[in-house]
Amino acid sequence: MYNFLDHTALRKIEVLHYIYKEQKLFSSLEIAEMMALSERTIIKIIEEISIDLKLITESAVIQKVENKYFQLDYKDNFSMKTVERYYLQNSLTYKAFDEIFYNRFNDINMFVLENFTSTASMYRRIKKVKPLLSQFHLKYTSQEKVSLEGTEKQFRYFYFLFYWNSCWGEEWPFTLVSREEILEKMKKVNINYHEQVLYWLAICITRAKLGCLIDYHPMYANFTKHHHNYNQLSRKIKIVFKEFTDLSEEEIELETMFSFSIISCMRHYQKKDNAVSLLMNFAQHHNQELFVQATLYWMEKFMDHFSVTLDAEEYGTLFINLLHLHYFVLTFSGPANLFKEDLYKKRLEMHETAQIEIMNQFFDRLLENRDFNVVFKRREVLIGRYHKLLKQTIDYANKDTIKIKIFSLISDAPYLFNQIKRLFVHVELCFEDEEADLIITDRLYLNIKKNPENIFVWNSVPDRGDYDRLARKLQEIYFNKYQQPNKLLLKTLLSEV
Template sequence: MHNFLDRSTLHKVQVLHLIYNENRFFSSFELAQVTELSERTILKILSEISLDLQIITESAYIKEEKPKYFKLDYQDHFSIKTVERHYLQNSLTYKACDEIFHNTFDDITTFSLENFTSLASMYRRINKIKPLLNQFHLKYKSLQTVTLEGTEKQFRYFYYLFYWNSCWGEVWPFSLVTREAILEVMEEVNIELPHSAIYWLAICLTRVKLGFPIGQDPVYSTFTKHHYHYGDFSEVVKRIFKKLTTLSDEEIELEIMFSFTFTCCLRHYDKKDKAISLMMNFAQHHNQDLFVQATLYWIETFMDYFSITLNVEEYGGLFVNLFHLHYFIMIFSGPSFLFKEDPYQKRFEMHETTQIEIMNQFYDRLMENEDFSIVFKRRDTLIGRYHKLLKQTIDIINREAIKIKIVSMINDIPHIFEQIKRVFIHVELCSEGEDAELIITDSLYLNLKKEAGELFVWNTMPKKSDYERVGKRLQEIYLNKSQETNNLLIKALICQI
């Protein structure tokens, strides 16, 4: 977001997030220390945010309890994205990019005059976003009309992220095509598409209406040829383009194939999804393509590095999601998010140092094969997604769960067990005659001394602090157990984040 907002607005967003994330009163002095701004500046920022909120939303306001103590009061339906969107869409950089997309940006001098800013200020703003555009292989060009120079594919990808990551589906930013017109055609064939896919189609339709259809590329026809879902997708998108554009059938087919290659890569497949088998058949038709070969190499390296054998469901879930991810990385250049940090990368970086190191060492192993360097080149984008996919797919619970026994005076064992699973999920109750690795009890009963397993004593009516203590103890046992067996995968995936 810092590429698009001026310094004062960035400060407002920073302060807003601070008071939004913690539901308490902040002193202006504390906010000044955290943000490294003066207290006078903080008071000015809070005053401006308060006025902004009156314009933007009725579901939040700045509350002052006593002099220089402030809190953000908001209702359950308040969305901070709405406020961020307001700031973004009122920034000059955003307005300039929006005009470039709609092909209405004539020249920078006229734009500067219309928006009451200087040429020097606009050039500074443009220079600020040039490094971002470079990531998409786009260049700012100012000839007769200001535009972005690059492939149509990359132009559309950039603007999909530009609009989706700023509007988040809350508003419709497109002027040449209406959302209702697209939905009307979808209703005719009784097919639904994700809201993000509708944004994507609106971008493609707008570009077509402006005279910029997608170019021919054999990659798209190859990818769509054996895909089970292409027929349904083609039916609805063909109707949309026929009704809303004047393209020929051949040009519409190119648009359909291109849009399908983008939107299908965004879908996540659950390992129990019935479509997994269909996608495995699809992969057979592409077994010589780089994205499939790279995925086969990834799984082979993964099983060797972590000393693990995957069951059928795990293998299918990993394989299908990975080859879509690898295909996407191969055909689109640029980050996966604009205006915000990549949440997959951010979540991964919140894990323990050991987990991050293990995944990085595994990634280093992948990089040893230079044949697939084009697929694995974007570590920052991929490593967080790899980690999340492993946590979603690998059944660690049943592989290495800790066996526990619960002894309770009030005999409410099912309820207690469910509460324990909330603080540490990798546990199972012992069956009859089975030894427990941890016995959780509310008293040191005489008969427990004869049983195998460690003892953990807590209150008859366990409190929150008791559950937190048992969670920490279970994690210690789990880590020690994984160290004994040198199970790197457990060490990498144990965290609940």
């Protein structure tokens, strides 16, 4: 936001944030000292904010006492984002880049006249943004007309973040296609959507209407090949493009492959999602692709680093979400956010120091193999998202158990298990083909594999002494299994703290 906001607007937002934290009276001197400005300047800024708020919202007002003390009174429905969006969208830099998106920025001199500023001032504003553009592999140019040099793919990614991070779904910024039109068409063809998908399609449709088509890359064709959902969803996406553009069948096909691959990456896959098993087949077909290889390597390093075995559901869900995340970071260059800090990274940094250190240690392990550095070099984008996926996918509380099998002459294993569960809560019955941490039996039956370390023999009808011995044995196994340093690391990482 700092790159795009006018200096005065930035100061207003900083003052607002300061007096927003607490609903109390602040003195102009207190605010002046905090911002290293004169008291006179602060009084002027607050007077301007007071006028602006009357235009922006009915939910907040600045109360003044003797023109030296100020308090921001606001209702529960007041949003600072609304105020920030107002200042951002009224900044000259934002307006200039909005014009560039629509290929309307033909003459900087005309823009300067229309917006009552100077050419020198505009060049200073553009200069502030150039380092940000370079992160997207885009370059500002003003030869025949003002534009951004770079691939159409990167151009669209930049503008998706530009509009999404300035409007946050609260406002529709597109003029060549209305939200109602695109939403109506998507409902007719039964495309599941969320607001980010609407924004993305609006950007792609707008650029296509302007004759700025996506560049061919085999990556899009490879991604859609063997994908269980492509045939069905691509037909629907094509109908949307046919409705709003005059593209040829070949051009629509390319736009569809590109849009499909990105929309797929916007989806979060949950446990019990039927698509997970189908996408595991998709990964098998693409097992030589870098995004699949990097994901396989990630899973291997994760299970080794934390000494954990994931069940099939956890493995599949985590793998598929990581697969799409890695494809996305390989497809686009640039940060994950504009104007705002990355919420995933911020969420991680709000956890205790131990959790942050554990994630950093694990990420350092990922970087040991340089073959995948092209993926993992995007640490600032990935680390918060990895943390979120682990928290959402792995239920460590259910893993913190000892697997047991019970053999009984009088076939009362269910009763015995309930008694053991009362004695020691961290136990779970094995399936027949699973390996047990402990076999509990009343004699050494022939069908028991003779491994003395994991066999506990008690009486046919266990007595108090048997249960006491078993409690000590279970506690010993539990300690040895779960108090290893790497397992404790995972438990700390996934704790609720």
